[in-house]
Amino acid sequence: MSRAALPGFRDFYPQEFAERAYVMDAWREVTRRYGFVEYDGPPLEPLELYTAKSGEEIVGQLYVFEDKGGRKVALRPEMTPTFARMVGAKLNALRKPVRWFSTPQLFRYERQQKGRLREHFQLNVDIVGEADVAADAELLACAIDVMREVGLTSKDVRARVSDRRLIGALLSHFEIADKDQPLVYAVLDKLDREPRDVLEKRLTDAGIAFHTVGSLFEAVASRDLDELRSRLGGMRALDGHFETLGRYFELLEALGVRDWVQLDLSVVRGLAYYTGIVFELFDNEGEFRAICGGGRYDDLLATLGGTAAPALGFGMGDVVLGELLRSRKLMPALEPAVDFWVACDDDALLPDVMSVAAKLRGSGRSVEYSLKGQQLSRQMKAAASAGAGQVVILLRDQWSGGSGTVTVKTLADGTERVVRSDVLLNFPMQDNG
Ligand code: HAM
Numbered sequence: 001m002s003r004a005a006l007p008g009f010r011d012f013y014p015q016e017f018a019e020r021a022y023v024m025d026a027w028r029e030v031t032r033r034y035g036f037v038e039y040d041g042p043p044l045e046p047l048e049l050y051t052a053k054s055g056e057e058i059v060g061q062l063y064v065f066e067d068k069g070g071r072k073v074a075l076r077p078e079m080t081p082t083f084a085r086m087v088g089a090k091l092n093a094l095r096k097p098v099r100w101f102s103t104p105q106l107f108r109y110e111r112q113q114k115g116r117l118r119e120h121f122q123l124n125v126d127i128v129g130e131a132d133v134a135a136d137a138e139l140l141a142c143a144i145d146v147m148r149e150v151g152l153t154s155k156d157v158r159a160r161v162s163d164r165r166l167i168g169a170l171l172s173h174f175e176i177a178d179k180d181q182p183l184v185y186a187v188l189d190k191l192d193r194e195p196r197d198v199l200e201k202r203l204t205d206a207g208i209a210f211h212t213v214g215s216l217f218e219a220v221a222s223r224d225l226d227e228l229r230s231r232l233g234g235m236r237a238l239d240g241h242f243e244t245l246g247r248y249f250e251l252l253e254a255l256g257v258r259d260w261v262q263l264d265l266s267v268v269r270g271l272a273y274y275t276g277i278v279f280e281l282f283d284n285e286g287e288f289r290a291i292c293g294g295g296r297y298d299d300l301l302a303t304l305g306g307t308a309a310p311a312l313g314f315g316m317g318d319v320v321l322g323e324l325l326r327s328r329k330l331m332p333a334l335e336p337a338v339d340f341w342v343a344c345d346d347d348a349l350l351p352d353v354m355s356v357a358a359k360l361r362g363s364g365r366s367v368e369y370s371l372k373g374q375q376l377s378r379q380m381k382a383a384a385s386a387g388a389g390q391v392v393i394l395l396r397d398q399w400s401g402g403s404g405t406v407t408v409k410t411l412a413d414g415t416e417r418v419v420r421s422d423v424l425l426n427f428p429m430q431d432n433g
Contacts, residue, residue, distance in 0.1 A: 008118025088306015126313030341383030347373030
């Protein structure tokens with residue numbers, strides 16, 4: 001029998017669990033500051049929830065099977081379809097705009113590579129019911145504030161922003177047929193990773209004129225909105241999109257995150273449902289895959305049979321963020337810590353040790369003790385390795401069946417105090433840190 005977890009699945013030993021909890025605490029803290037409330041849905045969903053609108057790539061990665069009732073079901077590979085279904089079903093009854101977050105574990109049968117596993121936890125933050133670009137700015141600022149919360153700066157991470165409607169209008173302007181647009185999106189997505197001539201050839205092989213490909217590549221290479229606007233000046237169909245993006249950048253400035261954000265029309269997003277501004281967060285060194293991705297998906301609620309409503313959101317995984325934090329030495333190590341260790345110099349005192357521990361626990365303190373009789377020196381070592389702040393020592397001669405005293409030793413500085421056992425419960429807690 002194999003002793004390892006399945007490929008792409010993780011065992012969370014306490015250190016790894018502490019790292020996961022650290023990241024999730026940051027997610028919760030930042031979403032709380034933005035007023036998002038938590039929800040969850042089922043980890044197993046009907047297959048058609050994903051075939052409807054997620055896009056081929058993710059459907060090809062589904063963990064799918066037939067349940068005992070003959071239903072085709074899938075482990076959730078993403079949260080957005082569940083979210084859109086839940087909100088779409090009750091939109092009229094919900095306070096709007098809806099501002100919800102969730103931290104589901106998701107499952108995708110991915111080809112194994114750095115930053116990609118077959119399960120991951122993903123912060124999902126979504127807003128429904130607001131078409132104004134202010135919501136797009138609010139959403140991106142929230143993702144960026146998570147970066148700040150874990151100690152990253154705009155020198156470490158960049159938000160790359162695009163707009164699917166602008167790209168769509170650009171492709172129409174270049175008279176690229178609708179049927180060729182998915183190919184163009186796929187090529188734009190690879191601009192950073194594959195040689196330009198290979199990508200050019202893929203487009204010209206599909207019948208797109210060489211000079212059109214050149215103009216398109218030039219346009220998407222632009223990292224500055226004003227520069228792009230003047231380069232494409234005269235394309236009236238693009239004016240509205242430029243205005244929206246201009247306002248978006250202005251509002252990002254107002255939210256104090258503008259210096260994290262860069263225009264980058266090569267950001268396409270793999271999922272099929274996005275309709276407007278989209279973004280991804282990357283480390284500035286280009287070492288890791290995307291930390292986070294999201295955008296506007298104004299049609300999805302209606303597609304899934306719910307009330308139509310503008311919607312937008314992002315997903316941020318724990319895997320890439322964890323790798324980045326470890327590589328920047330920003331991931332805290334797990335430090336074991338208890339308030340008290342209770343020790344004794346006589347095995348016969350174990351019941352007394354346990355009742356002292358129970359009383360201290362009853363007053364809210366965290367307490368450990370040796371579960372079997374042990375020499376006092378060993379107990380002191382165990383207390384130190386458990387990160388105990390103080391050790392309560394019951395010495396047979398002092399203790400006198402509970403009517404005498406105990407010695408309380410503070411491990412950080414080695415100081416000792418003798419305390420009457422009946423006042424022990426009110427013994428002031430000392431700061432372990
Ligand atoms: P996504 O781009 O597929 O978007 O995933 C978002 C993030 O989840 C990625 O940037 C990455 O950090 C992490 N992630 C995705 N797949 C894996 C994997 N196999 N292993 C480790 N991490 C992974 C979505 O899922 C959208 N539903 C996000 C969204 C929410 N859009 C709107 N609302």
